[in-house]
Amino acid sequence: MFKQVTQSVVHQMDPKGDLVPVHGIFSHEHFRPLCLLTRKREAIFFTSPRYKPSRYRLDDVLLSGEDNKSTESLFPNGGGEASSKFTVMITSNTIGRGDGSLSVSVDPASIDVKGAASLSRGWSIKLDKKYIPLPKLEALKTVRKINVNHSFIQQLKKTRENLYLVHEIIETLEETSCEESTMAQGSFMAQIYTKFHAKGTREDKQSITIPKGCTLAFRAIQLDIRDALWDFNHFKLRQMTETISYGSSRGRLGEVEKEVKENCQILSNLSSKLFVAVLKAIKAVMRDRNLFQELTQKMEAVLDETGSCELKTESPDLKDLLSSLQDSSPLVLKLAEAITYTLDALDELKEDQLLLLLESLEEKIVSQQLKLVGNILEHDIERGKGPFSMDTTLLSFSREEQQKLTFAMVEMSGVKLQKDGSAVCTGNAFPATAALYTSLYVLNLLSNSG
Template sequence: MFKKVTQSIVNEMDPRGDLVPVHSILDHEHFRPLCLVRRKRKALFRPSPGYKQTWYRLDDVLLPGEDDKSTDSLFPNGGGQDSRQFTVKKSISDRVDGSLSLCVEPISVELKGATSLSKGWSIKLEKNHIPVPKLEALKTERKINVNHSFIQQLQKTDQNLYIVHETVETSEETTFEEFTTAEGSFMTHLYAKFHAKGTRENKQSMTIPKSCTVAFRAIQLAITDRSWGLQYFPEEHRSVFVSDGSSQGKLGALKVEVKENCQILSSLSSDLFVIFLKAIKAVMRDRNLFQELTQKMEAVLDETGSCELKTESPDLKDLLSSLQYSSRQLLLKLAGAITYTLDALDELTEDQLLLLLESLEEKIVSQQLKLVESILEHDIEHGKGHFSVDASLLSFSQEKEQKLTIAMVEMSGVKLQKDGSAVCMEKAFSAVAALYASLYVLDLLSNSD
């Protein structure tokens, strides 16, 4: 819920800028001004750069200055304060009436009912900004501690470091509520799995404390010897595709990216296919397991030596145990593939994850993958537009599988009709690309026979 709120705030405040939402309320303190962060690996399905915490602030890796001056004066509450307050509001109220006929062996069932959704919130925010000239002045007063273990590890692994210089924080405690009521047995995100009658209610609430970081901006640090500076124009890798009015180039680039990151999974034994798929399905159901596996895989990729992999979760135990006894070279490749998969799944909505799990049970992931690939062959990057896909890709053995697939694709911004006609409701390439990458891995792991 926190992720949805912060993403919504960024979309309202800076839809085309470089403001980055904080995804977890547990991590917000690690994205305050002067916190050091690292950028996540790039991916075509991630529209904006992602960052991960380092547990360090700039002051932790600098040598003392001649006058032992602290960096506290740079913070927004110190000298040179540059802050603004504003309010963001959002309100949604919707009701959907409908019916759904299903053929569930050995009987046919007709589901009828209505679903209503209401949520609204108002949040007071404060933008805090450390003037870049103050950071520029600091670099002449304080040198970098090249003997710091963190700095040495960064140099060994050739990783870039960034510093948070602007944040958007809550100026008062705020409570959010989301309330969903389903009358009868009609629930859009459960489809064929929900056959009970009556009324179903779901209420979610969350309290965000005062001074909680919801979004931030970061700038890259350039470290050479004992000196450091700000990299205003970091070198970016040139795009591997050319925009020519079609999406063929991007689809080709996406295929290359997915295969490069996940090809190692195809070499697994049948037993390991089962173990890997079990773990991926578990994290799709449980956000806590998702975060645990993400952190462990990032630890593997960041470590220069061996990394001990242990867990209390029975759902992850077999996977981590199999990784623990892999060679270092194989471990790095597998951890990279798992991390890439988790990054793709993290771009999907919770409802999409549920529908993906149901697709696995119905054994329709392979056909869904072909469908999504056919969508990406069209130019869906540049806003709204009508196009068509092969209608046979929407032909399933059961109607519920077709409805499930159409709903899952629509959640990525592409509305499909049974005849194959489609319309892009928004700039949907990134969202559809994340769905493609997720389906690719699930299809690979579920076809172990």
């Protein structure tokens, strides 16, 4: 639910800007001002850049200057020109989709954001924007040089990764409790909830308490390091989906297929034992968010370690997989990359979609769903230019429940299907549909192998 809160805040405050939501509450401390980050590999379904925390701050990799001052002097202790306070409110007392609104008073410290979503939500968050003025950072680079012998800098040279600096954050001014209630739409979804969550009611309530001073979103800028000198790359990286235009008769399906095959090729060459272990782990994390976070962190640990790393877990669903990833051989690293890529795609989907994917596996209709979503990607769904026609043979299932399941899952990615083959998408449905295709591709591969 934390990710939903941060995404809502970013969507209301900066929908087309470069403000990045923090995805996990346990990692928020690594996205403070002056923290150093690296970027995750680009994926076609990402709606915003993804960053990995490094556990280092700028001061850690700089040589001492003549004045021997810390970079802490750049960051004001509350108030001043580098801090502004405001309140974000998202409230809704009914289940349904409504229009949002933004009102800004003459006083720049007073911003009120209100909106309704498809969920029943009710929360208000008081926020503080803190930032390091870029002119101060520009001045710092002339008097403080990079410690080229620092282990982290040496590692970056080997991996050729780019380095990013957090220079602005949005944080909570006080402890805040957020709650949302998801009502199952019809008896079908109620059955799915009961089956995978052992819940007998149709209403699913979630709540979270966000502590004071928690980073919800941030802005980062790339650092260019040449020997001991460093500078800023002010070029703003646009989203892949906004800058690339193919004009292919197959839409962007070919591009999505190419990316998923490149990232998941190793999954086709696993032993039967590993096939079972990977599929077991993926299915487990799809129904349990805590396990999802654990596996994500474990895979990042595998990729970040230069030597062998010990992977322990209390989960029997993850134990078989993690025990197979105890060394850092090239094959193990490739497998960790494929699993990470899969988790990234699943993370772009709604929780209800994950449950529907699990049901699809049990119904053995993932292969047909993959073809159907691929057919959708052959159309221009990025700009949502009116209705389009689907291959009706892909919409026919052996049972009505399977069709209903599939239609509901696809609609959650922004494409509404009709039994007569007509379809329409709302806005830019491409990223979510590409994430759904990627998820179906991996599940189809794992469920039909071994």
